[in-house]
Amino acid sequence: MNSIDNYDDMVGKKFFLRTVTYHLVGRVTKRVGNFLELREASWVADSGRFMQAIKEGTLEEVEPVGTAYINLDSVTDFFPWDHELPKEQR
Numbered sequence: 001m002n003s004i005d006n007y008d009d010m011v012g013k014k015f016f017l018r019t020v021t022y023h024l025v026g027r028v029t030k031r032v033g034n035f036l037e038l039r040e041a042s043w044v045a046d047s048g049r050f051m052q053a054i055k056e057g058t059l060e061e062v063e064p065v066g067t068a069y070i071n072l073d074s075v076t077d078f079f080p081w082d083h084e085l086p087k088e089q090r
Helices: 050-056
Strands: 014-019 023-032 035-046 061-071 075-080
Touching: 014 035, 023 061
Parallel strands: none
Antiparallel strands: 014 023, 014 075, 023 035, 035 061
């Protein structure tokens, strides 16, 4: 993965993003002000064991939602997602 020097560098890449209250995974398609647009996005209700989620792409409970917008002020951290994005609810 290339380095990220600003939020615009995230465009075109997939991430697992955590906020204080929820988690999303998806492909960043653009930045709209202080929001990131995610396509092929999923709400992650339960990531399971976190190391397996990030390293192997294993998620316990996930709800594909299509397009989502996430406020960067609410993001606590994010991780590169080097796996297929979830396509089915589980």
